[in-house]
Amino acid sequence: MQKNQTGKLLFKYALTAKKTFILALIMLAVGVAADLAGPFIARSMIDDHMLAIEKPFYETAKADDEAVSYDGRYFKRGDRFTADEERGGEARILQVGKSFVFVDSAVADVSGDRSFKDGVLTFAHNGEIAEYPAEKLGAAEVFAFYKPEIPGIMTLVGWYFVFLAISIVMEFGKTYWLQSSANQVIRKLRIDVYAHIQRLPVNFFDNLPAGKVVSRVTNDTEAVKDLFIAVLSNFFSGIINMLGVYVALFLLDMRLGLICLFVVPIIWAWVVLYRKFATKYNTIIRSRLSEINAIINESIQGMSIIRVFRRQEQTKEEFENLNEDYMKHQNKMLNLNAFTTHNLVNVIRNLAFAVVLWYFGSAQLGGVGIISLGVLYAFVDVLGRLFQPITGMVNQLAALDTSMVSAGRVFALMDEPGEPVTDGSMPRYKGNVEFKDVSFAYKRDYVLKNISFEAKQGQTVALVGHTGSGKSSIINLLFRFYDPQKGTITIDGKPVKELPKQWIRQHMGIVLQDPYLFTGTIASNVSLGDERISRETIAKALEDVGATKILSHLPKGLDEPVVEKGSTLSAGERQLISFARALAFDPAILILDEATANIDTETEALIQSALEVLKRGRTTFIIAHRLSTIRSADQILVLHRGEIVERGTHEELLALGGRYYQMYRLQLGATEAPAPAASAMQPAMNRI
Template sequence: MNVMKKLYQYALIYKKSFILALLMLAIAVSAELTGPFIAKTLIDNHILGIERSWVEVNASSKDAVQYQGHYYKRSDHLESGDAKGQEVRVLQVGRQFVFVHEAVQATGERTFTDGQLQIKSGNGELTTYAATKISVNELIGFYKPEMKGIFMLMGGYLALLVVACIFEYGRIYYLQTSANRVIQKMRMDVYNQIHRLPINYFDTLPAGKVVSRVTNDTEAVKDLFVNVLANFFSGTVYITGIFVALFLLDVRLAFVCLIIVPILILWIYVYRRFATQYNRIIRSKLSDINGLINESIQGMTVIRAFRRQKDTEQEFEEMNEQHYHYRTKMLNLNALTSHNLVNVLRSLALAVVIWYFGSRSFDIGGAISFGVIYAFVDYLGRMFQPIVGMVNQLAQLEQALVSAERVFELMDQPGTDVAEGTLDRYQGNVKFDDVSFAYKEEEYVLKNISFEAKQGQTVALVGHTGSGKSSILNVLFRFYDVQKGVITVDGINVQDIPKQLLRQHMAIVLQDPFLFTGTIASNVSLDDPSITREQVEKALRDVGAERILANLPKGFDEPVIEKGSTLSAGQRQLVSFARALAFNPAILILDEATANIDTETEAIIQSALDVVKKGRTTFIIAHRLSTIRSADQILVMHRGEIVEKGNHEELMQHKGRYYQMYQLQQGSSASGQEPAAPSVPSAKPSYVG
């Protein structure tokens, strides 16, 4: 599973926005990186340019500077009509400027005393020139012709900053908007994938871990797009632009600075090698913690009833301690390899620049100008800003990649696409033909099951816990598929019908019905637009819910919180019955539907069952055998096999396993003696009615 490739494919969905953000970033970086070049021009051409040679011109020459009754103009500013006279120089010595009345060729260390300018070259040769100290006002006069160029460059620099700010805003907006859209799409895909997964996937994966992948892991992936990729994306473009500028300034030193790139790449590789291992454990421990919290909240009543608070706290503390342990390792790794390395690289780069430029002459005749030095140091300082940003995001990058791996692992699980369309309501003739099924390979919980339920019949399934009753309904609903045999509905193999369409005309009422957050009415219709309000109310009245729910303040619009915990077991069961009735199924499953309710509510539900079952094939799983006496067919299960079948009267006459179970429940053993335990059946059914 190539995580980066999958993330790239998600990014391609909104490639136009990402490309637009890239273009804006390139413009913003170009505008911002032009600043040091402008500063270099400002320093070399206008501020330090005063030390270039000056030529005496006539008074009418444009932008000529008057000094001691004569007019002078910089030689690089001369125009075709200017009369050229004697060459002079204006040089800086310490904090003062001097005027030299002749050309100056020597370069080196300068000193000025008693009207004499002395220049000592590198080989110790001393050259002396007659010079005059320039006052501040006179110096300003020499700078006046440069003010126009200075203001133009400053205005251009300010304009570039405005352009950079505008495009930087656009870059942030479009990049983060695109990233949020990617995560929105990813979350939707993960949620849809959960509905595509087979039921057995959730048998071994706690709900808290699934929730962690949908929420925590996708949130970490969001940080990857919004923060990490934004920093790496802009940092890469920024560093590339800086190296282009460095090569334009000085090729040899730019090549020396290039050594930073492989060092950075090597460091990222080493960092990721350790960080990936730690982050996998951290994300796994976080999922375990979420799973334990979810389980503890749902089982809080049991935990308190059996005084297991301390044990649960200890289990949580152990997980929390392990999570903290690897978090600490991750922090140590970050502390050792983040700012420390960047500071070392920065210091080395600046040391190279100082050594390189320190061996050169900084004066007007030197090979390197002050403007180049300023620009180089400025660019180096700017280059380490994105490096610091990238380094700071490495920890988040690893967390995001590990989280993305976990998300894609979930999304790569084989599932079944939700089928579109509708299926004509079938009659409800169900047939099991030599069906065998195992949750785990070769551990069959159903063995050679064969029976037929005709339209409108009621089939009851009875037997001890684990005998296979619920498994029959699981394979009928295709929550699981059988390994052997065939199940047909109206003569059609259920495996030839898409699962969603097969269940379109089926309904189930569970022993512990699940209600969603909303209202009683919305839990009946499940917000299906095809079920009207009138149908909802009729279904509730038909199952007798009106009498029991009438005392609620808002009646059928009474708010329901998660799992319907504010309602009694009987009220929840009635809502579940009404839900099944509202969807008008051809096949109805009642799985211990009256096991957890009081006698009064059971009487109401029993009277409603005749309404619910009318015209439908109904399967009932029941431990209370008195509730299934009117069933058309009773299947007695034992160890995954049908050992008896027939109606109530036939099975009672046979006096087999069903008879003994019924007598046990009726408490009819003579003289208070316990009835004999049922004998273990042979491999084949002992009775077929």
């Protein structure tokens, strides 16, 4: 799947939680703005209060909170006089080294190197020297001149904590709502993926191991969750932070902002180049992870076979090879991340700092005064904040690419064509089934060739033949797991292709040779959670198939827990529950796929009468390997290489002396098999 298509689909899913996403992004933007207020407060504190003591002072006759008493006179900073307030003589407070001096006159230019000796303040700038009489100030006198600045500094400190509190609250809200939104999106995505899996045709699962499907529903969707939580958070906060930082840079100084724009194209090229290599590695990594899940799932399912045939070492070697390849590509990703993560960010940051400090800092130190010290401090602070989100974004590049690859795998699964789901139901049909010249192939070669037969309501049709003869394929077509390439199949005269698959299957039941039980209880495995099947119906179905006696030893009865596949129950007990399940759903068409093969002789005798009850009034198809179990079938179809080679009742086929007779003879032994009767051969021949 293309990257842009994956991005569009992710955006579509993000819209399912757009309200909380928008709220999170608003909080993020407010939090960034509040966080960036700090450098501006620091700039104001330095330029307007701490360094502003060097601004011109004027003598005043008014003694107020902003006036400073010195040597019996009052002085006030020039920018604090009102329009109608009279100004006296100018004075300056200037810093020389760690000391401060008082100059009782105007100073033309304060740039250059300063020195104070024997009551004289000297300025040296570009070979010119300027001298002013001055008095050194004591600590108390310096504090007196700083005292009017304290209210302003405290106000700024107060605002700093206000913005800090806003930033903390917004950070909490952003994190909470962003993760809440991500959880909503992933819940929706997983529901959709699982629902789509339910609609996928059966042949899809024939070609894809269960472990790989599970990996896409769990591991890949979890990686997509990281995209919305970690990656989205870092990238959105990073972009908003960078926008805020650049606004702050340009507000501080246009020239500084323009110089730092070189970072943007570097980051863009970096991301594009990184993803070019990372996508290739991550695609293999996610694929290997799916294969690892598949082999683990297969090994657990077949653990008894692995141990009986002592294949532990071979299975372990297969797993280690996959794991080794997984680790190899993980190491390639680690190398890529090591070369292109925060190390490169540090290089770009140091380069930016070097340029700014070289150009503006050297000029400031040289006394040119291109920008104020407060602006330079604020700029360095803001510039440092520019690289914090860049580092966060870069550190999430690996997660971004992993998430995009995983999302592509999930959406590729969802792009697989599924069977349409039709709401509603149809009345219970009678169960008259007819195959007319049906031919079917899974791939190229036909496994069924010109199959024609009719099964009327209440009849039992047995399908016999060697492995690969086409017995299961007929059942697959009847269930519409597949549709034939040629011919038609009708139920009560209606072509099955014209009926929704769910409607047809609603009135069908099946008992497999190896029944499948789900985690739950015996009752839930009979009803499969269908609310229409009451507890009384469950108990009656178990009683009718003879399961009550067999299952009477279970402590909790119908509520006895059943683990996955019913592994704590015997094969006979599992089969009886499967019989009860089919009976409880009251199907019009019943399929028994060698249903008594795993049941012992005593149990088989117990349910033979129950089988007659189960088959009564229903069209029953039996796939049989033990021919003794189908003697009472109304019609036996003998299949060979996809064709019906014989048909008839048990007695007629024995009398025919053909393939069925040979099979029956092999099973019972030549001494027990009856010889074919010539008088019975002709009716059987007429049925072919």
